[in-house]
Every structure is written in structure tokens, then in C-alpha cells.
Amino acid sequence: MRALVIEDSRAMRAILVRLLSAVGAEVTEVEDAATALAYFDSNELPDIALVDWHIPGMSGLELVSTLRADERFAAMPIMMVTSESEPEQMLIALDAGADEYLVKPFTEEAVVEKLRLLGVGEGQPPATVEVPRR
């Protein structure tokens, strides 16, 4: 499984990379939407994108809408990972095109369960890549 983590917090990226690597994911991490879009333009699509809501510049929600408006990303699972915990916010994210919604603080078990629900997460050798901010 290849996962792209789009999250501005280094601390949260470190946590997500550790959790995803533990379940066999090859993880690429970027800190904003612009870098994510550039990554998508020059790399094979990941098996899942994990998107934080609050990132500088284009928000995570706007990024999800942008991706879903492009048919190239129609089948790519997207999971919002956010501290926005209200049901209303969850519905907004799902309406924008997110497939799953993971509320911070989350447990390792919650991450694994969400991956299972999305049908991703079978073991592969772990690795991580950090893409410099554009």
C-alpha cells in the first residue's frame, strides 16, 4: 500500500507515518495542498490519501473538492484526518468527496479500522519519503 499524508504539522505527520508504516504502508508526506497537487502530477497515484482539514493555503476540504472534480482521482480513496469533530463538519467533508473521516485524537486501532473499511492496508515493506514544500 502506498499512502500520501497531507498534513502541515510535523508532529502529526510523524505519528501518521509511524502508524501507517507499522501496517506495511510506503508513506509519502507533504505539508500543503500545492505540494500534494505537484506530487500527483508527477507520480503514480497512491492507494490512499490522508488529508488534514486545516493546512496553510488551500484547505484540506478545498483540496478534496479539487481532486474529486478531476476524473483522474475518482477512484483514489481519500480520508480526512482532522480535529474537526462535529457531525456537521463530517458531512461537509463527505459531501466534498472524502471517503472516510478520522477525528483527532485517534488510536492506532481506529486508523487500521478505517483502512480496512476503505479496502486498503495489506502488508508491504514499509518506507517513507518526504517531499520538500514547493
Added chain:
Amino acid sequence: MTDVLFTEDLVTEIASSVWMAYLPESDELLARPAAPPEASLTGTVTISGQWNGVISLTCSTIAAARAASTMFAVDVSEVARSDSLDAVGELINIIGGSIKGVLPPPSGLSLPAVTDDATVYIDRRADAQLLVDVQFSWAEQSVRVAVWSKDDRTLL
């Protein structure tokens, strides 16, 4: 009155759940004061909407470094100041998000700001009313979570 939603029990429960999620192998976060720190880092987020206020997390620099050590999976001796700032920022972001979750929608959560400049921290709380101030002890280090209410969102 939204302010009555905020209790020490609520803040304690939220802070403890964040600690258990991201610092699971560390000491328990105990709801009792620790010795005042010689130096600390303070992270704040603002909530704007039907209720307006500031949520703050103040950690001793040692506690912040320990949190960063766990979150970045490095030895505490290798923790840089930027790591501690990021760790405190993420912790207050999640605490603030959880507190926002008990408020009536709609409301917005700011990006976190972290500083060791006490002047900045005091300026941000200017004209605010302290609603809850919970002092924790974490591995004998001081951790403090406070909720401040403001009537005028433009002051945030």
C-alpha cells in the same frame, strides 16, 4: 449560556484522551499541580462562532521536549526546540478541536500558535475571562490547560 459547558471535568477528560492517544507509553497525566516550571511553552488556538474564546496549553519545556520525543520517536536528548514547538502546537490543536466539538455549531478553529514569549501570551488573553484552568502533573512536570472566553471575536 455556552460558558457553563466548560468544566474542569470536561477539560481533564479531553486532555487525558489526547495524552493517551499520542503519548500512550508515557506517564499518566494527573489532574494535580506540579511544581511551577522555570521555563515553558504555551500553545493557543482560538475558537470563533457562537462562542468566542482562547484555549491554551502551557507545558514546562521539559514536558514539551518529552512529548516531542514520543511524537517524533527520538531520544529526548535529540529533541530540537522546533520539535517541542510542533509537539505543543499539535497537542493544543487537538485539544482545541475537541473542545470546539462540544460547542454549538457553527464555529471555527484557528491554526495553533506556540510561543515561549509570555508577553505574547498575555496580549492574546487581554480582556478575556478565565473560565477553567486545570493544572496537571505529567512525569512530575507542569502541564496546564485553560479556557478563556471573549465577548468580542474581533479581539481574538
